[in-house]
Amino acid sequence: MENLPLEELELRMKAIFEAAVDGIFTIDRRGIIESVNIAGCQLFGFSAAELLGKNISMLADSPHREAHDTYINNYLETGHKKIIGIGREVKGRKKDGSLFPFWLSVSEFRMGDRIIFTGFIHDITALKAAETEVRQLNSQLEIKISDRTEELADAVNRLLSSNKKLEREVAERETAEKLLQEKQEKLLHALARERELGELKSRFVSLASHEFRTPLSTILSSAALVRRYADMGNDEKRSFHLEKIKSAVIHLTGILDDFLSLTKLEEGRVENKPEHFDFREFCLEVTEEMQGLTKTGQMILCNGDTVPLPVFLDKRILKNILYNLISNAIKYSEADVVCQSQLENDGQFLKIAIRDFGIGIPESEQKHLFERFFRAKNATNIQGSGLGLNIVRRYLDLLDGEISFESREADGTTFFVKIPLPNSLSESEFTEFSNVLNAPNFQNSKIL
Numbered sequence: 001m002e003n004l005p006l007e008e009l010e011l012r013m014k015a016i017f018e019a020a021v022d023g024i025f026t027i028d029r030r031g032i033i034e035s036v037n038i039a040g041c042q043l044f045g046f047s048a049a050e051l052l053g054k055n056i057s058m059l060a061d062s063p064h065r066e067a068h069d070t071y072i073n074n075y076l077e078t079g080h081k082k083i084i085g086i087g088r089e090v091k092g093r094k095k096d097g098s099l100f101p102f103w104l105s106v107s108e109f110r111m112g113d114r115i116i117f118t119g120f121i122h123d124i125t126a127l128k129a130a131e132t133e134v135r136q137l138n139s140q141l142e143i144k145i146s147d148r149t150e151e152l153a154d155a156v157n158r159l160l161s162s163n164k165k166l167e168r169e170v171a172e173r174e175t176a177e178k179l180l181q182e183k184q185e186k187l188l189h190a191l192a193r194e195r196e197l198g199e200l201k202s203r204f205v206s207l208a209s210h211e212f213r214t215p216l217s218t219i220l221s222s223a224a225l226v227r228r229y230a231d232m233g234n235d236e237k238r239s240f241h242l243e244k245i246k247s248a249v250i251h252l253t254g255i256l257d258d259f260l261s262l263t264k265l266e267e268g269r270v271e272n273k274p275e276h277f278d279f280r281e282f283c284l285e286v287t288e289e290m291q292g293l294t295k296t297g298q299m300i301l302c303n304g305d306t307v308p309l310p311v312f313l314d315k316r317i318l319k320n321i322l323y324n325l326i327s328n329a330i331k332y333s334e335a336d337v338v339c340q341s342q343l344e345n346d347g348q349f350l351k352i353a354i355r356d357f358g359i360g361i362p363e364s365e366q367k368h369l370f371e372r373f374f375r376a377k378n379a380t381n382i383q384g385s386g387l388g389l390n391i392v393r394r395y396l397d398l399l400d401g402e403i404s405f406e407s408r409e410a411d412g413t414t415f416f417v418k419i420p421l422p423n424s425l426s427e428s429e430f431t432e433f434s435n436v437l438n439a440p441n442f443q444n445s446k447i448l
Contacts, residue, residue, distance in 0.1 A: 019228065021221045023102075023121035028114070031055045043102070043123055045095035056119070061091040061099055084108055084117075089124070101128050144194055152187045159183060219245050261320065261387075265394045272314050272398045274422060279309040279350075286322050293327055297336030300326065311350060312422050317395045322352075324388040325415050329356035331382060332413070350419045357412040366407065378409065 017024060023040030027033055033051050041048055044059055075084065087105040094100065105120040159180040166172040222241035229238040264270050287300045294300060329339040333356045359378050361369060368374045370393050373386040396403055399419050407413035 015228070019221065019224055021224075022123075023119075025056060025119045025121070027056050027117050027119070029117075031057060034116070040121060043094075043100075043121060044092060050095075059092050061093050092121070100125050141195070145191070148187075148191045148194060152184075152191065155183060155187060156180075219249070261391050265391065270317070270395075270398060272317065274312050274314050276310060276312050277315055279311045282315065282318070283322075286319060286326070290323065290326055290330070293330050295330065295333075295335040298330060298333065299338045300330075313350070313419065314399065317398060321392050321395050321417065322354075324392045325354045325417070328388060329354055329358070329413075331384070332356060332358035332379065334358065348421060350421055352417040352419075353414055354417075355412060355414040360409040360411050360413055361405075361407040362409050366405075369405070370403075 017035075017037050020037055020039055023043045024035075024037045025033055025040055026035045033054055033056055036048055036051050041051065044051075084106045087103060089101060090104050091099045091101055101124050103122045103124055105122075107118050107120075109116055109118070159176075163173065163176045163180060166176045222245045226238050226241045226245070229235075229241070290300060326339060333339065337357050339354070339356050361376050362378060365374075365376050369376075370389050372390045374390075375384060375386045393403055396417065396419070401417060401419035403415060403417050405413055405415045
């Protein structure tokens with residue numbers, strides 16, 4: 001950068017200024033607009049020619065519109081900063097007269113005896129809409145809870161009244177008390193379920209608002225740069241931003257898949273449908289599909305032996321379990337790392353151990369690992385919904401399986417999966433299965 005000609009530096013700065021997703025304005029000490037980027041024009045619906053040389057107050061809503069010049073004068077006279085370097089939420093007026101909310105950040109710099117103010121405008125219309133939706137959902141949930149509570153109180157009162165009438169006969173009284181208890185438990189369970197679903201919806205809206213914004217902004221800015229670099233014939237930078245768009249889309253798809261899986265599990269729409277299949281061939285298929293997720297230099301090793309490993313389990317559920325665990329091993333490991341796995345069959349259980357050499361899980365947070373939306377403190381900068389391991393455990397519940405783990409921070413994590421095998425294999429099939437698993441070439445290998 002230091003050796004670049006001044007003209008090229010100016011062109012680069014202008015390209016960055018014009019390609020910015022947020023609106024950028026510069027004004028002088030009198031509030032006169034000196035420059036504005038494309039995003040700023042689009043936000044307010046004006047052309048650059050209509051804005052340059054005009055007072056910035058034309059874009060403000062009352063009472064800030066009338067008092068804008070006073071704000072600048074007060075700052076210049078007192079030096080007291082009310083918004084510079086701090087930022088605040090305000091409303092802007094577009095060319096058509098409509099208003100929209102945005103976050104305004106202002107900075108200043110001096111060039112000789114000139115003072116130039118730079119305003120950064122980030123449109124928060126979508127965020128405000130999401131906040132409104134959350135408030136509406138919470139309001140609806142409170143109404144439902146109130147209605148259910150009244151229904152519960154009415155039901156309990158009716159059952160207590162019936163119970164008093166049946167006190168004369170012990171047998172009937174015990175039956176009535178048992179019936180009352182069962183109905184109370186069902187009503188309380190239904191109420192807890194309603195609250196849980198309401199919380200899930202609120203958490204989803206909040207997560208979607210936060211997790212979707214960053215990749216969508218990446219897609220938007222990269223798409224603009226792809227077009228610019230295409231016009232300039234810069235294929236290398238265009239390919240770089242196309243990869244960023246692809247990564248952002250994969251991230252969004254992953255979040256949506258997690259929520260779809262969780263919804264199906266919550267509603268009881270996932271059934272355990274076992275079938276006969278070759279587990280070794282199945283593992284090859286899964287790892288081949290996941291090669292596209294690996295980072296530079298990462299490897300997912302799979303045993304190349306072609307001897308079949310017959311099992312009788314639900315193929316879809318197993319794929320979801322392996323996909324989540326292996327993708328976590330890839331995600332939380334650095335480049336140039338091999339993700340390892342080991343299989344074992346003792347005649348009753350299929351055991352899978354998947355190990356990574358990544359960031360590990362802090363010991364103080366390990367007890368929360370399988371909770372919905374949980375993200376460890378050392379994973380906050382890594383994309384994810386916090387649902388994957390919760391979904392894995394729910395899938396294993398359908399198979400009567402178990403999951404445990406060992407982890408040390410900065411030293412990696414190993415997950416252990418244990419799934420009971422149904423007694424559905426013939427004696428010859430099971431003998432073949434055991435021989436393959438106990439073979440030296442298998443015991444000395446790493447798969448997945």
